[in-house]
Amino acid sequence: MKLKIVALAGGVGGAKLVHGLAQILPPEDLTVVVNTGDDFEHYSLYICPDLDTVCYTLAGLANPETGWGRVDETWQAIENAVRLGGPEWFNLGDRDLGTHLERTRRLKAGQTLSQITRDFCKSWGIRQTILPMSDHPVRTIVETGEGDLAFQEYFVHRRCEPKVTGFRFEGVETAEAAPGVLEAIDAAEAVIICPSNPWVSIDPILVVGDIRRAIEAKTIVAVSPIIGGQTVKGPAAKMYAELDIQPSARAVAEHYRGMLSGFVLDNMDAELASNINIPTLTTDTLMDSLTKRARLARDVLNFIRRINK
Amino acid sequence: MKLKIVALAGGVGGAKLVHGLAQILPPEDLTVVVNTGDDFEHYSLYICPDLDTVCYTLAGLANPETGWGRVDETWQAIENAVRLGGPEWFNLGDRDLGTHLERTRRLKAGQTLSQITRDFCKSWGIRQTILPMSDHPVRTIVETGEGDLAFQEYFVHRRCEPKVTGFRFEGVETAEAAPGVLEAIDAAEAVIICPSNPWVSIDPILVVGDIRRAIEAKTIVAVSPIIGGQTVKGPAAKMYAELDIQPSARAVAEHYRGMLSGFVLDNMDAELASNINIPTLTTDTLMDSLTKRARLARDVLNFIRRINK
Numbered sequence: 001m002k003l004k005i006v007a008l009a010g011g012v013g014g015a016k017l018v019h020g021l022a023q024i025l026p027p028e029d030l031t032v033v034v035n036t037g038d039d040f041e042h043y044s045l046y047i048c049p050d051l052d053t054v055c056y057t058l059a060g061l062a063n064p065e066t067g068w069g070r071v072d073e074t075w076q077a078i079e080n081a082v083r084l085g086g087p088e089w090f091n092l093g094d095r096d097l098g099t100h101l102e103r104t105r106r107l108k109a110g111q112t113l114s115q116i117t118r119d120f121c122k123s124w125g126i127r128q129t130i131l132p133m134s135d136h137p138v139r140t141i142v143e144t145g146e147g148d149l150a151f152q153e154y155f156v157h158r159r160c161e162p163k164v165t166g167f168r169f170e171g172v173e174t175a176e177a178a179p180g181v182l183e184a185i186d187a188a189e190a191v192i193i194c195p196s197n198p199w200v201s202i203d204p205i206l207v208v209g210d211i212r213r214a215i216e217a218k219t220i221v222a223v224s225p226i227i228g229g230q231t232v233k234g235p236a237a238k239m240y241a242e243l244d245i246q247p248s249a250r251a252v253a254e255h256y257r258g259m260l261s262g263f264v265l266d267n268m269d270a271e272l273a274s275n276i277n278i279p280t281l282t283t284d285t286l287m288d289s290l291t292k293r294a295r296l297a298r299d300v301l302n303f304i305r306r307i308n309k
Numbered sequence: 310m311k312l313k314i315v316a317l318a319g320g321v322g323g324a325k326l327v328h329g330l331a332q333i334l335p336p337e338d339l340t341v342v343v344n345t346g347d348d349f350e351h352y353s354l355y356i357c358p359d360l361d362t363v364c365y366t367l368a369g370l371a372n373p374e375t376g377w378g379r380v381d382e383t384w385q386a387i388e389n390a391v392r393l394g395g396p397e398w399f400n401l402g403d404r405d406l407g408t409h410l411e412r413t414r415r416l417k418a419g420q421t422l423s424q425i426t427r428d429f430c431k432s433w434g435i436r437q438t439i440l441p442m443s444d445h446p447v448r449t450i451v452e453t454g455e456g457d458l459a460f461q462e463y464f465v466h467r468r469c470e471p472k473v474t475g476f477r478f479e480g481v482e483t484a485e486a487a488p489g490v491l492e493a494i495d496a497a498e499a500v501i502i503c504p505s506n507p508w509v510s511i512d513p514i515l516v517v518g519d520i521r522r523a524i525e526a527k528t529i530v531a532v533s534p535i536i537g538g539q540t541v542k543g544p545a546a547k548m549y550a551e552l553d554i555q556p557s558a559r560a561v562a563e564h565y566r567g568m569l570s571g572f573v574l575d576n577m578d579a580e581l582a583s584n585i586n587i588p589t590l591t592t593d594t595l596m597d598s599l600t601k602r603a604r605l606a607r608d609v610l611n612f613i614r615r616i617n618k
Binding site for chain 1: 352353354383385386387388389390391392393394395396401402403404405406407408410411412413414417428429432
């Protein structure tokens with residue numbers, strides 16, 4: 001299918017739809033802009049969980065069980081660090097460490113995250129364009145009843161337990177879109193907001209000023225990460241509830257209100273469609289097999305074609 | 310045997326004699342002061358090759374084939390980093406990486422190298438006291454016909470190929486002995502200079518001003534790392550030759566001239582002993598088995614006893 005697409009993606013859910021899109025679109029027609037608000041330093045290494053999940057997934061290197069991390073992974077380094085008293089709350093596989101080591105080395109040598117990502121994608125045989133949203137650090141802070149927590153602290157270390165009261169994105173005032181992002185949006189026939197967490201995977205991208213301005217003129221279609229009031233993975237539904245919003249596909253559509261040209265929700269939520277006053281596509285959005293990733297991607301692309309007609 | 314000893318050590322050769330001494334002396338009687346002039350940053354991790362070799366050897370974790378690095382090692386992380394374009398000239402095993410990750414994490418958190426080394430030794434079940442020579446950075450620079458090279462650059466990356474013209478130790482003017490070093494020397498009945506490279510393993514320790522002053526009053530015995538004009542491992546003989554000094558046990562004794570109370574050389578070099586005008590011990594110094602490490606250690610300790618009588 002010929003359709004120039006920019007996809008905005010976070011981690012596992014986003015990576016699945018991106019993987020589906022990659023099976024349908026020619027590689028030159030797909031640009032993925034990935035959340036970097038989750039990036040953090042651990043053991044002095046610079047780690048980009050969402051970028052790595054998207055890249056590993058497209059390269060066929062992802063662990064199919066977890067959706068993140070590497071397949072055929074070993075854990076010697078972290079086990080030995082933990083034995084010496086190091087923190088064990090974040091998984092660092094040996095193969096995965098190779099990525100963090102080389103990325104950190106290059107960053108310290110003055111390369112930008114977008115340059116590094118381009119080179120890594122080339123090494124991994126990824127032909128689509130994968131871009132970090134920005135080369136400037138943006139840090140997602142989760143405001144909770146127990147104080148402010150850096151995202152990975154909240155998400156991995158505290159297992160999303162603290163009650164969320166809000167979010168903020170440090171550094172976003174001065175962050176600019178990474179090279180290539182605005183050009184890709186400009187050339188795109190549509191922007192797809194992947195079924196990633198609206199609060200902590202997509203909002204960090206949307207708050208980067210020049211990205212927000214660039215996509216406003218575009219056809220934007222979002223795919224709900226919430227199915228039947230729940231998420232497949234991750235705390236999005238819990239976050240809506242803690243912020244006193246009923247978690248639902250409708251809440252997601254509402255989240256992106258004013259931006260969207262279309263909204264995709266699951267068959268299970270079909271009855272919500274009539275309350276969403278933009279074009280909707282109701283389909284099977286659960287991507288629990290490789291085939292279903294491609295099928296959802298094709299459905300979304302056809303939906304976009306109808307909208308763009 | 311009861312004898313309070315401070316051993317000055319570099320990497321593999323030093324570690325072997327230290328291992329022998331550890332089999333003879335009660336743990337509380339052995340303090341090892343280790344060269345940190347080889348330390349460097351690689352892939353943003355802080356690596357202490359000599360400290361790790363000494364500790365891995367004492368802990369029984371060293372690779373018996375190489376004398377350095379970890380036994381049962383795997384190489385997933387570095388292989389993946391190299392695949393992404395990272396430098397491959399320095400071996401970083403996965404288990405070994407655990408040490409570098411946790412050390413770097415702690416250094417960034419403000420701990421000193423000597424605190425970290427103490428904690429690591431405890432984790433590894435090492436009961437002797439292992440001290441970095443200094444908590445301040447001292448960097449061995451090898452001056453060569455091809456310009457100045459950081460030690461690991463010369464030693465590992467360039468495989469000791471460039472012709473040596475001299476050495477210098479950056480940072481040594483302001484470096485002080487690490488906590489515990491001067492106290493251990495003060496309490497020691499003798500200082501043993503292990504059969505490590507005089508230029509780049511022992512000199513960096515001796516140029517730390519307060520260490521040099523503290524050991525001057527002591528019985529100091531050196532063991533020659535040169536046997537029959539050659540080294541078991543490493544470039545010491547090549548360095549002597551390039552500096553227009555005939556490499557020999559005698560050259561080593563001359564290197565430490567004015568400091569030594571006794572000198573230990575190999576049976577193969579027996580005829581040189583008469584030209585060394587301090588007490589000498591001629592014995593089998595080749596530590597090519599675990600038994601021979603302990604035997605040489607016992608010989609050296611008995612030699613010290615005779616000197617100290």
